[in-house]
Structure formats: C-alpha cells, structure tokens
Amino acid sequence: MAVFSHPKLMLLIPVAVAIMFLAIRKDFVKLKGDRWAFYQKVKVRRRLVIFALRSAVVALLIAALAQPVALRQELSSGDPSLTILVDRSRSFDLFDRTEADKQKEELGDNMPVSIRQIAAPDKSAIGDELLAAMLGNDNLLLVSDGRVTSGRSLGDVMVVASSINSTINSLYLEPVKTDLALKVEGPRITTVGIDNEFLVRIDETKPQNSMPLGYNVVVTLDGEKVVDETSSGTNAFRFSRKLDEGYHRIVAQLNAADFIQDNNIFYKTVKVEKKPKVLLISKKNSPLEGLFSPLYDLSIAQSLNEVGLSGYSAVVLNDMPANEVDADKLSSFIDDGNGIVVVGGRSSYDKGSYKGTFLENLLPVNVGSGEEASKKFVNVVLLIDISGSTGEGFSTTSSATVEEVEKALALGLVSDLRPEDRVGIVAFNVEPRTVAELERLSANRNELLSKVPRLVYTGSTLISEGLRGARQMLRDVDGSKNIVLLSDGKSGSMGEDLIAARYASELGMKVYAVGVGEGTNSEHMQAIAKAGSGVYFEPTEAQQLRIIFGSAEAAPTDKMKLEKLNNNHFITRNVKLNARLAGFNQVVPKPNADVLVATAENRPVITVWRFGLGRIVSLATDDGSGWAAELLNRENSALVTRTMNWAIGDLGRNKRFDVTARDAFLGDEFEVDVTADSMPSDARMPFSKTGERLYSAQLEADKTGWYSFFDATAAANYPLELLSTGYDPDLAVLVQVTGGETFRPGQSDEILQKVRDDSKRLVTRQKSLAWIPLIIALVVFLLDIAIRKLWEGAENKVA
Secondary structure (H helix, E strand, C coil): CEEECCHHHHHHHHHHHHHHHHHHCCCCCCCCCHHHHHHHHHHHHHHHHHHHHHHHHHHHHHHHHCCEEEEEEEEECCCCCEEEEEECCHHHHHCCCHHHHHHHHHHCCCCCEEEEEECECCECCHHHHHHHHCCCCCEEEEECCCCCCCCCCHHHHHHHHHHCCCEEEEECCCCCCCEEEEEEECCCEEECCCEEEEEEEEEEECCCCCCCCEEEEEEEECCEEEEEEEEECCEEEEEEEECCCEEEEEEEEEECCCCCCHHHEEEEEEEEECCCEEEEEECCCCHHHHHHCCCCEEEEECCHHHCCCCCCCEEEEECCCHHHCCHHHHHHHHHCCCEEEEECCCCCHHHCCCCCCHHHHHCCEEECCCCCHHHHCEEEEEEEECCHHHHCEEECCEEEEHHHHHHHHHHHHHHHCCCCCEEEEEEECCCEEEEEEEEEHHHHHHHHHHHHHHCCCCCCCCHHHHHHHHHHHHCCCCCEEEEEEEECCCCCCHHHHHHHHHHHHHCCEEEEEEECCCCCCHHHHHHHHHHCCCCEECHHHCCHHHHHCCCHHHCCCCCCEEEECCCCCCCCCCCCCCCECCCCCCEEECCCCEEEEEECCCCEEEEEEEECCEEEEEECCCCCCCCCCHHHCCCCHHHHHHHHHHHHCCCCCCCCCEEEECCEECCCEEEEEEECCCCCCECCECCEEEECCEEEEEEECCCCEEEEECCEEEEEECCHHHCCCCCCCHHHHHHHHHCCCEECCCCHHHHHHHHHHHHCEEEEEEEECCHHHHHHHHHHHHHHHHHHHHHHHHHHHHC
C-alpha cells in the first residue's frame, strides 16, 4: 500500500497550478496588425500545451516532496526477553519469593531474563512500579499477591500497558505461611442513647490443605472486656453498646501463633456526640414525638414563626400547609448547612397548596400527580459483560455461572418492560458489539429473547468501552436514557470506567449497575452507578428496575407496598422494610433528586437531595397517624430515624469549638478537622482554612496506638499493607487486559513459549517511492523542451 508521509503538501498543487495559469496567460508585449491576430491564435494553443506540461512537472515535484512511501507489513520474531518483578512487601512474605529466582534460572538459558524488586515493605505501589518498568513492546512477569495499597490502580496501569504493547503475565503462588488479620468495624461517630453494633473480623490466609489456625480474641471497650472468644480460621464476632458523650477506645487483641504479629492488635475510636437539637413543627399530636424523643433533643412548636432556628440541626415540618411556612426562613436555615424533613399528610404537598411556591423550589420533588415526562418515553440499553471472567461460578452454593445469571437477568428485564419502551442490547469485553438496535419492544421483543441466550463469553473486560457503545446508542433519542450494566465489575479500566459513566450522566443518561456473582467487585460497580447518577443493585434486587422504569404490567398486585429503590444510600443501607401505606401525597421527583423508597407502582415516598450546604428530605406520606402506621412500627421505624440522621448531617457544625480526627494506618496521615472561630494552633502540624469556621490539617502516623488532638482521640493501626493478605483474585483478570496469562510454578516452558509468541511483532516497513514522480517530472520537462525546440524551428523556416 502506498501513502504519502506528508499528505498536506499535496494541497499546494492546485495553488501552484493557479499561479502558473495566471502567469502564462499574461502578455508582456502587445503587437498590432493582422499578423499579430494570427499569431495570437497560435500562441493560445501553444500556451495551453506548455501550461499542461509544466503543471504536470510542478505537481510531480510536489508529490515527490510529499514523500510517497510503500508500506509493507512483516512478522518479526523480535528479541524475546523477560523482566521479572518481585513484590517485596510484607504481605507477600507469606509466599515463597525464591520461585522468581527459579524461573530466572530455568528461563535464562533461552532468553535474557532480569529480576527487579518492586514495592516497599509497608506500602505496595505496584501500579506505579509496573508503569515505571514498562518500556513498550516488552514482556513482564509479576510475582506478587496483587494487593495495591497506594498509587495508581492496577486496572488503569493495565490499560496503559495494553496501549504500548507491554504484555504483563503473573505467577500465581500458594501461601506457605499462615497469617490472621484482625480489624474492628463499626460507627466512627454516633450519639448518646443509640445502641451501636460493632463487628470484630478475623481473616485467615493459609497454605492449601492446612488446618485452620486456632486463636483467642479479646476485645475491650474503655478497659472493660466485651468479647473473649476462642475459635479458628476466618470468623467474626459482634457486640453492641450504648455509649456516653465523649471519645471511647476499643482495643482488639488476637492471641495466635501466626506469621505476622503486627496485625494481631487493632485500635478504634468512637466519638459520641450529644443528642442533636431537632425542631418538630406540628399542629397536632404526632407519633413522631415518641419516636424522636429518645434519640434527639426534641423541641415541638405549632408554628415556625413561634421559634428561632439558631442551634437546631434539623427542622421537621409535619403536615403543614404552604401558607403557614416561612420558606425564606427555611432557606437561610439550609444555607447554614442544616437539614429539613417535610412530612406529608392531608394538609401538605398537593393538599397544602405547595404548587408554584418558594417552598416547592426547595423540595427535591415537584407537587402533582402528572407522570414524569421521561417515563413517557423510556429507552433502555442492556449492557452485558461477555468477558471470560463471567464464565466463573455464580456462587459456591449454585452450579450456575455468572454468564448464565446475566442472561437470565437480561431476559427477565426484557420480559418486564412495557411494549412501548425502547430496548437495545450492547455486549462487550474489550470492545462494544451491538446485539440489537434500540427499538420498541412491541417490534423486537422476540428478537431480543432469541439473541441473548446465544451470546458467547470470552476475552478481557473494559467496562469503559461498553459504556461508550451504550452512549452511542442512546445519544440522539428522546425521553429517558438508561443504561443497565450487568457485570462482575472485574474491569481492566477502573479509572476510565468512572470517567465514562460520568460522561454518560453529563449527557442526560443514568447508569444502573447490577453486580453478578460472589466475586463481584461491588465497590467498583457502586462507584460506576454513583458516577452515572444511577443505583447499584445485587442480582436479587434487579426487579426493582421495573419499578424505576414504570413497568405497569410488572407491578405487584399490592400497589401500596413500599420498596427500596436504592440499597446503597445511608438511609436505606442494611435497613429492613416491610410496610404498606394507606395513602400518600402526589409528587414527582426532580431530575437531580434521589428516590430512595417508593410504592410498588413507583409513587415516590422518600426523596432526598442536597440544596447548597443543606439536606432536604421529602416524606410524601403522613406521620403514621393515618396513612403510614406500619412505617413507624418497631420493624420499620429505623428507616425514619435514618432519614432524620441523614438530614442532621455533621453533628459538630453548630458547636463553637469541635474537633474530629479520623483513625489512620501506620505511615498514612490523620485527617484532623476543627470547627472554630479562629485558626487553631498545633506545633505538630499546620492548619489551613477549608470552609466557613472550618480548619483542616494532616499528621503522619509514625507509631501505633493513641494520639490526642486538642480534646479528640484518634488511633493508629498497623500498616494498611497488612489489613488484607493472600492472593488477590482480580489480578488474574487484570493481566488479561494486556494479553497476559497467569502461570504457576513448574510452567517455565509455557512462560517461554508465551514470551516468544508475544515478542513476534507485526512490523511495518517503509520504502521510498519519491524517485518515481521525479523521473516522470524529468521526462515531462524534457518533452517540454523538445516541443518548444520544434516550435522555434518551424518559426525560423517561416521567417
């Protein structure tokens, strides 16, 4: 194939030809008479010939300057070589590093092999180390557990490696030593009177086929023993306590003969605040009084005009008509970072003349029963992960694969949506593939139901590429634009995934993520859904999508039953809900609001959003005195108190002086926030102003134990490197993005063959063709001279 190295130079040809045309037609000497008229006719014909010849010469010379070349692709065997990267972090001390030396010895006779140490004992910046080691068109063997504790993520680095043709393989090793890692989970900040639950977790990493290691775990809370258990292997223990105001210290101690002793002790601090001040505005006795009184410093008034709002963290408007609410006063209250909960009833929302008022502007909902415009035209792209990792088992208790569950979920969604909804399917691994174009289900339901079961699963995973394909399908359609991602989240482009989801959101699309399989990277899938202004669901929750999309045919017969539409929000996370309503107010969510709870036919009940610095909740049913009695019973009331706690937000913002310090790991930094009227001072660290009356500083944790910051306490634990040990299963998936594989000890011949195969490169060679237009130009130039000589000879004979 022939191409020009500098094709833009060819644009000079018409310019040069035009200049020559103007020059050649110019008469510099003018003669008169009949002879001149005859000569003029002859001259025009000759000039046209000369113009054609010289235009050809100029065009050929410009073509030569543009450097035409012939491209020829050849398969080059290359120079096979291998760089072995060995993890020297402490978490990898559980494995036999000498396997790297064995691989070098076995492979060194057949190709150049070098070993390079990566990571630090207490910090694994494996992604950064890989990036520094990659040269392009090279082969690397990573000998590591794949646990990254700092720097760039492995997923992002693998994408870079793929782009520069660096192949990264990994060597899977079984642990040769046993280790137990201890940690305590529970609330960081809580309030007086709350029953707080804590989880003490022990995770074991051990050699294959070895017996679980026995241990004794003791946990103290402010010196009082709360857990004393003997067990073995991976396990968890719970305890709960109500705590007084102030800072409390939890120490968990593991007594075991495991390999790493540093991660056998864990420190945790809990900050307990006074009950926040809450104002309930209600013209009647309300069941909310009994629910809120034990939890908050509750004040009650019949009118907002009766009280000042200074010092309160949240205001609850219970069934108040618009003409009795001073919206300007509430707006100033919200601007200070406080919260508002607007409870419905027979005198509020659509029954309280909220429509068109300033109060409605503050709310996350519009008042009325009109169907959301976006629900009239629903567009859904099912984005199905068909990478090789989805061929793994769905769970240890099921024989189904992730692939089979994905197909079943996709078929279920197709069956649940309305005939007028438009549905398309995009499948992806490292690139998107359109399975079915976006059409109304009434026209393509059978096509979708037949194509999904025939999908073939293979290759690596780049969710960002799948999102790109889904965006293209939805870009120019009217109505709501929804992407439903079905995947295990094991992507090789984690940073790019979030950028792609955020871009989809900016284009007016929503990305809903459904995690499939026990090995799902649920944290990443939740991040994708959040970036895409959507919601993350477990497979068992996927039926909630039909409520979100307004599928009337799929709605249960009990239309007043409450359903959680988002299980990952603070308000709904791990909260059980089993309630029915007897009535509700008619509202429609605004575009940027989050609907957390709705009826089975998608009537919003709990909708939230942030308004400036404040938080606003719409509870579009009553206070439990009539319509929502089940919502306030013992089984479901946690949802209402969680709603209240979310609206309250930061418990320390209304204090004159408050300190919050977060626990840290050894080698990382404490984050210290101080609320004060002036800049605080601490000789160990400089503070900077980060907000109104808010100052922040950082201090490195250089030893484990307790630290004091003014009147606050924080804990420093063992290095983050020791929190999770063992081989990261995602590593095997990530190396596939670069075309790499995961090998085991004893597979030196397979590694050698892989490196040789990957060293073969398709090389494009160039051969200059500039001599061709030059020779042709010379021939044409000589022809020009010869023709002019003939003309001159003919003129001399006539003369």
